[in-house]
Amino acid sequence: MTQIVENIESKINVSTIRSKFPVLDQKVNGKKLIYFDNAATTQKPEVVINALSDYYRQYNANIHRGLHTLAERATAAYEDTRKTVQQFINASEAEEVIFTSGTTESINLVANAYGRKFLHPGDEVIISGLEHHSNIVPWQLICQEKSALLKVIPIDAKGDIDLEAFKKIITDKTKIVAVNHISNSLGTINPVREIVQIAHDSGAIVLLDGAQATAHVDIDVQELDCDFYAFSAHKLYGPTGVGVLYGKRKLLESMNPFQSGGEMIKEVTFEKTTFNDIPYKFEAGTPNIADVIAFNEALKFVIGLGNKEDVLSYEQTLLNEATERLKEIPGLTIIGEADQKIAVISFIIEGLHHFDIGMMLDAKGIAVRTGHHCTQPLMNRFGIDGTVRVSFSIYNTLEEVSIFADSLKQIVEKWR
Numbered sequence: 001m002t003q004i005v006e007n008i009e010s011k012i013n014v015s016t017i018r019s020k021f022p023v024l025d026q027k028v029n030g031k032k033l034i035y036f037d038n039a040a041t042t043q044k045p046e047v048v049i050n051a052l053s054d055y056y057r058q059y060n061a062n063i064h065r066g067l068h069t070l071a072e073r074a075t076a077a078y079e080d081t082r083k084t085v086q087q088f089i090n091a092s093e094a095e096e097v098i099f100t101s102g103t104t105e106s107i108n109l110v111a112n113a114y115g116r117k118f119l120h121p122g123d124e125v126i127i128s129g130l131e132h133h134s135n136i137v138p139w140q141l142i143c144q145e146k147s148a149l150l151k152v153i154p155i156d157a158k159g160d161i162d163l164e165a166f167k168k169i170i171t172d173k174t175k176i177v178a179v180n181h182i183s184n185s186l187g188t189i190n191p192v193r194e195i196v197q198i199a200h201d202s203g204a205i206v207l208l209d210g211a212q213a214t215a216h217v218d219i220d221v222q223e224l225d226c227d228f229y230a231f232s233a234h235k236l237y238g239p240t241g242v243g244v245l246y247g248k249r250k251l252l253e254s255m256n257p258f259q260s261g262g263e264m265i266k267e268v269t270f271e272k273t274t275f276n277d278i279p280y281k282f283e284a285g286t287p288n289i290a291d292v293i294a295f296n297e298a299l300k301f302v303i304g305l306g307n308k309e310d311v312l313s314y315e316q317t318l319l320n321e322a323t324e325r326l327k328e329i330p331g332l333t334i335i336g337e338a339d340q341k342i343a344v345i346s347f348i349i350e351g352l353h354h355f356d357i358g359m360m361l362d363a364k365g366i367a368v369r370t371g372h373h374c375t376q377p378l379m380n381r382f383g384i385d386g387t388v389r390v391s392f393s394i395y396n397t398l399e400e401v402s403i404f405a406d407s408l409k410q411i412v413e414k415w416r
């Protein structure tokens, strides 16, 4: 299976896409790099790298407060990214888009600024057994502080959320439901529209952790009707250190600030402070200007890929081929086989530790992730301490999948 065949079958032109990512064109340990760690972070197209450099070379200035030309240019570029994000997730207004340092900070913002104000003793927060630690620990901490109860929706053997169990554990005391849109460890695409509906019917608000979703599926926050949506730029071909929190205006306005200082204020006296309007109320201090500006180029790159269904369908071809090839390897078990999943495969191999597999693949130039993937409770659910995880992106090819599967087979034959 060559890249040419892929190009004919798919609307995605992989060769052209790959040529935009300089990092992919290199040898690692003497072999052509195969980068299968996209769920941890994606690589960056040249336009993103150039945007960072252009900002520092041409118009580095602090934003919002300056009247000079460079400050105005930087402010306009920063605010332009906000508009692109609004369009990308179909938020009804740009003010509902808050820049943070990443998904983790976005969730902490909601847990602290919403949870601290609106949770009371005896209230409940519901998460799922699929969550990343970033969507567990902030809720644990705020529940402890507010004497609220943290409940967990169980996961079935295939790696799906048990919706019936969710309907049973949600009560009129449930104030917040926080689940991921797509699981980072298993790739499960969760029925988030239904989860939002069930939660709203019960009077709870919903935060969706979209860290793994934005690069693979269409995000329409109005259609989803979620109250908050959190994601990171670095998993979406953008720079590290930038994230987004989308929130419905009414909720954002009702919340207390998360962090305080410059920019988030309207007026300060020693007696009292009044707060800025959203989104600035939640963007205290000098933000990550350069990376927010460069993130715009990443978003434009993704929008330029065209229909997300074509992206998903191309990645599903990689997923299906890899799944089939891995199942031929004796002693290999795939963890998480939900019907709806993105191109992420977690697996274990009898008699071989996941760390050793990861190191042996690295020796062959193949980058995969090993360990618990910041989902220790999920690993416990499956009675394991970790997996090998391969996660594909739009620039990966069937040829790479084939080299990976052959390499893994050789490792198993040699070492097991």
Ligand code: PMP
Residues within 6 Å of the ligand: 039, 040, 101, 102, 103, 104, 105, 132, 134, 135, 180, 182, 183, 184, 209, 211, 212, 232, 374
């Ligand atoms: N949630 C999920 C589902 C994730 O995959 C990740 C990153 N692995 C996070 C949250 C945290 O994202 P970040 O480290 O970018 O804040």
